[in-house]
Amino acid sequence: MPTAVALLTRDLRVHDNPVLGAAASADHAVPVFVLDDVILRGGHRSPNRVAFLLDCLRDLRRELRELGGDLLITRGDPVREVVGLAERFDAATVHVAADVSAYATGRARRLSKALSGAGRELVVHDTVVTVAAPGELAPQSRDHFAVFTPYFRHWREHHTRGLHPAPKALRLPPLRPGGIPGRADLVDGDVSPSLPTGGESEGRRLLDDWLDDGVHHYASDQDRLARDGTSRLSAYLHFGCVSPTEIAQRVGESDGERAFLRQLAWRDFHHQVLAARPGSAWNDYRTRNDHWRTDHEELAAWRDGRTGVPLVDAGMRQLATEGWMHNRARLVTASFLTKSLYLDWREGARHFLRLLVDGDIANNNMNWQWVAGTGTDTRPNRVLNPTRQAERYDPDGAYVRRYVPELADLAPPEIHEPWRLGEEELRRRDYPPPLVDLMDAARRFRAARGKD
Structure with a gap:
């Protein structure tokens, strides 16, 4: 087999990568990553994920060069770019990892059709992602x-x-691999200050x-x-x-x-x-016939970590700072948005996707639906009380203290229920009163779901 193309997507590694391994068995292998404008400029564009992605590409290029290969980087429509590469290098096969989003499956169908029309084959590898x-x-x-x-x-x-070992060597046809662009060339917006290093x-x-x-x-x-x-x-x-x-x-x-x-x-x-169920990315997997409230000020307060509920605010501020949030905090902040404020889970999912370095449609949106009670949870009407959650999982207030410095000098129970201090003390600390009474909010939610 003279030349094979490895279209790398969510498999940016050399170890246990069936896509790269299959292409490496050809006489020449062309590993390629396409910077897809549909993803980069889409409704959920994320400077955090782009910054992490660029780290991944730099690291992968270094690893491939150590094997004698390189990483070809192009930009545009993946189907057009890959078909053009296959024609340029007369590649008989293109290898890619299977993925599950509607966009990824549609991309694979388009690519398969375009390649087969030119007498070439798309090989889709399962169990990579x-x-x-x-x-x-x-x-x-x-x-x-x-x-x-x-x-x-x-x-x-x-x-x-079985696991696939890293290729021992890669053989490239003559090509210019292209440079790795800067983040500002790909997406607008600032990154969170404490992002992890990708790769x-x-x-x-x-x-x-x-x-x-x-x-x-x-x-x-x-x-x-x-x-x-x-x-x-x-x-x-x-x-x-x-x-x-x-x-x-x-x-x-x-x-x-x-x-x-x-x-x-x-x-x-x-x-x-x-x-x-690809439609469940943005539609209720199991509808509860919710009539979600619309309150832009409450939604903004939630996004900014200014709800007046310390554990919720700590989680949202961790997200803004690190592009990541502890899983328990994800559950609590999502429950607060959907069941205490009774705001649409999709608003929360979009905000998470803008900031989370690990954000993807499957894990992010299906977890949001699980918490909102529109997904696969067998107890769809459960409400996580953030004060009780804080007492159980942050008993001495150390997590809240780390991300909500306005309350750093407080000890339990006040750090979990600062409204006990009174409105004047909260104003002095520049910390807001709670958006809702948690017990009243739980009753409102149950009534909205017809459970009272």
């Missing part, structure tokens, strides 16, 4: 699991594919450190907000800097490792739901 391919695990007479627990039982029992090298370092130590405490620490008790691997999984299959095979049997593996399965679960 996920451990189990969407649709691989399904109950009888249905195309996907709608409840996580039975999915997880099957997921644990399914056989993962496979950093992702594998984090993974090794996590599996050596942190994961063993995960069962007890995963919900403790003030501790760095989570892996921080989500962005590296989103961009494919680390392989979910490799993680699944390296995780052992301690309580912490089993708890962590469950979270990896949740990721696959949401991907298989979206693959089966």
Whole structure:
């Protein structure tokens, strides 16, 4: 086989990459990443993710050059760009990873049609983005699991594919790989000040450190907000800097490792739901006939971390600062928006996608629907009381203190319920009173859902 093209998308790594490995078996391999203007300039453009992506591309280029190859970088419509490359280098095959969003599946269909018309083949590789391919695990007479627990039982029992070693060498045809643009060339807007560094090298370092130590405490620490008790691997999984299959095979049997593996399965679960129901990215998976309120001031206060509810504000400020938020805080802030303020989950999902380095449609939007009660949660009307959540998962207030300095000198219970101090003291601290009474808000939500 003379030349093959590896279209890299969410698999920006050399280890355990079936797409790159298949292309490397040809006489010449052309690894390419297309900067897609539809994604870069779309409604959910994110300076944070673009900054992380550019780190990933720089790191991947360095790794490929060490193997004798390079990373070709182009910009435009991926179908047009890849078809043009295949013609230029007379490539018989193009390899790409399967993905689940409506845009990704549509891109693959267009690319397959365009290549086949020229006598070329698109090879789509499953289990690159996920451990189990969407649709691989399904109950009888249905195309996907709608409840996580039975999915997880099957997921644990399914056989993962073998790991692909990094290619020993790559052979490039003559080409000019193109430069890596600056962030300002691709997207407007500032980045969060404390973004992580992207790339496979950093992702594998984090993974090794996590599996050596942190994961063993995960069962007890995963919900403790003030501790760095989570892996921080989500962005590296989103961009494919680390392989979910490799993680699944390296995780052992301690309580912490089993708890962590469950979270990896949740990721696959949401991907298989979206693959089966692509419309649920922005439409209710299970409608509750909600008539969401519209209140631009409350929505802005939530985005800015100025709701007057300390745990909610801490989570939103962590998001703005780091482009990441602790998972427990994600649940609490999402519950507050949808069930305490009764504002549309889509508004929250859009804001998260603008800031989250790990933001993708499957995990972000299906988790938002789970919290809002329009998704796969079997208890759709549960309300997470942020004060009770703070008392349980941030008992001494350390997480709130870190991100809400206006309250840093307070101890429990006032740090969790600063309204006890009175309006005058709150004004002195420049901290707002709560947008809603939490008990009244819960009653309003239940009434709206017809549960009173």
